[in-house]
Amino acid sequence: MKAILALEDGRTFEGEAFGATGTTTGEICFNTSMTGYQEVVTDPSYRGQIVAMTYPQIGNYGITTEDNESAQPHVRGFVIGELCNVPSNWRSTQNLDTYFKEHGILGIEDIDTRSLTKHLRSLGAMRACLTTELDAAAAIEAAKNSPSMEGSDFVKEVSTEKDYAWDQESRNWIIPNASTGEPGPYQELPPARHRIVAYDFGIKYNILRRLRQAGFEVDVVNSRATAEEVLAKNPDGIFLSNGPGDPAALDYIHEELKKLIGKKPIFGICLGNQLLAHAFGGTTFKLKFGHRGGNQPVKDLRTGKVTITSQNHGFAVDPDSLPDNVEVTHINLNDGTVEGMRHKEHPVFSVQYHPEAAPGPNDATYFFEEFAAMIDATK
Template identity: 75%
Template sequence: MKAILALEDGRLFEGRAFGSSGTTTGEICFNTSMTGYQEIITDPSYRGQIVTMTYPQIGNYGVTPEDAESSCPHVRGLVIGELSPVASNYRSRQTLADYFAEHHIIGIEHIDTRALTKHLRSLGAMRACISTELSAEEAIEAAKDSAPMEGSDFVKEVSTTESYTWDQDSRRFTLPNVVTEQADNWLPLPPVKHRIVAYDFGIKYNILRRLRQAGFEVEVVPSTTSAADVLAKKPDGVFLSNGPGDPAALGYIHEEVKQLVGKTPIFGICLGNQILGHVFGGSTYKLKFGHRGGNQPVKDLRSGKISITSQNHGFAVDGTKLPDSIEVTHINLNDQTVEGIRHKEHPIFSVQYHPEAAPGPNDATYFFDEFSALIDSTK
């Protein structure tokens, strides 16, 4: 079925729809990861967005339920160069097209994603429309009429409504080790060392797996949970998750997190980092086209060490607005934006990227152990 991709500035691309049909709108952005399209599609941080994959062929290994990062896809649409006609993977249970049809998501292929990405890099992320039913002029107007990312609170759409304790199998798959004579492909989980509360602003399953692998028992709570209710649980620490939308639009969350400062160790990632920036008296701003991919270089200013990281965000903390009590610990080497902060007096730190990856490199997984050590130091 023929489809069009229309940008709010009037740029048009013609292609072919797959999955569902109809019309969808959202902010269009691009992701440079070569693999991991299923994790990207199911990452709640992409709520409200149409994602362009820069890698030319997508769908070649199908869809596997165990690889999802949440209970359902969250992208408004997917833009790709070519949809693989074959899902070649023994773990695959469904093709990408069938998965999109099941969840009523529109994908569009046969798009020059290189030209589209260069356009977005030059002019910035913007609103867009994918449609199989509108004219070009109507699709452009639909893009213009859609809600901008600035000021949008998508956390309320993706957060859990009920508290729960993460109890899914979090063992890590590995190849058998001939030195240790490991018999199977699963590493045993460590005993629980700390009990924490995790705010769900759009939390990914692999974050919860990594926390359990680091010795944490995790109770996940809704984004609207009060600080008083969290502290009443007497946790060893609090985790602030990733999530979608504009961090400046989450004043109700800022106020609750502010009441946790000085009362419990806190670790935040992605949106959690931006929320802490506001809590500390700073601010955030929208990046031109954001950081989305698995190859972002980040420098730890304390050690000089450089990590290649997985990132997915369109906003950043303004380092010039942070008070003296906050130290900028990490920066992005591509554009010098803030990638990590810590409080000089209280046991609080955060990073802008994704230590749990999925997809992406595992250079930064040490932060989960660092959080455990921080809790130990406060006991």
């Protein structure tokens, strides 16, 4: 079946449909990761977006349930060069086409993803329509009439309805190694040393796994949890998760975070970093085409060390808006945008990228230990 991808500026691409049929709209963006399409599809931070993968063949290792980043896919649509329907992976349980059909996700293949990516890099992320029903003209109009990402609150759609304690499988999967004595397929977990509250703005499962692997017992709360409700749990620390949409639209969260600064150690990732900026009194702005992929270079301004990071965000912190008691600690080497902050007076820090990145890179996993050390220092 034919499918059409139409952009709000009138550019169209025609290809072959896979997954579900119908019509969907959302902001079109691209991801440069070579692996990890399943993690992208199930990442709640992609709520409201149609994602184009720049890597040419997608689906070659299938879908493995325990690799999901949430209970369901969140992308509005998926754009690829070539679909592999016969995955080669002993852990795979189904192919991508079947998975999309089950969850009602539209996909399109056999389009020039390089041309699409260059177009978005030149003109910026924009609204789009993916359809198997409409003609090109109607699809362009549907894209133009769809909501903008700016001003959107998708957090309310992806945050947990009920608070819960994370008790799922969190052991790290490893390959058995006779030379080191590692029996596999899992490493045993350390005892829990700290109990924290994690705000769910669209939290990924691997963040929760990494927190438990670093010795944290985690209670997850809804995005609308008040500061008073969080402090009533008397946690050792507070974690602010990733999530979708425009951080400036989440003023109800900014106000609660303001009340938590200085009360408990705080660590934020991605949207959590942007929300802290607003709580500090700063602002955020929309990037032209965002940072999405596993190859973003970040410099630690305190040490000069450069790490390769996994990122997924379309907004960034304005460094000139931050107060004097907040320090920018990390920057993106491609465009100089803020990638990390810390408060000079209180135990609060955050990064814009993903230390828990699955399938990688793993350069930044040390931040979970840094959070534990910060909690130890404040006890």
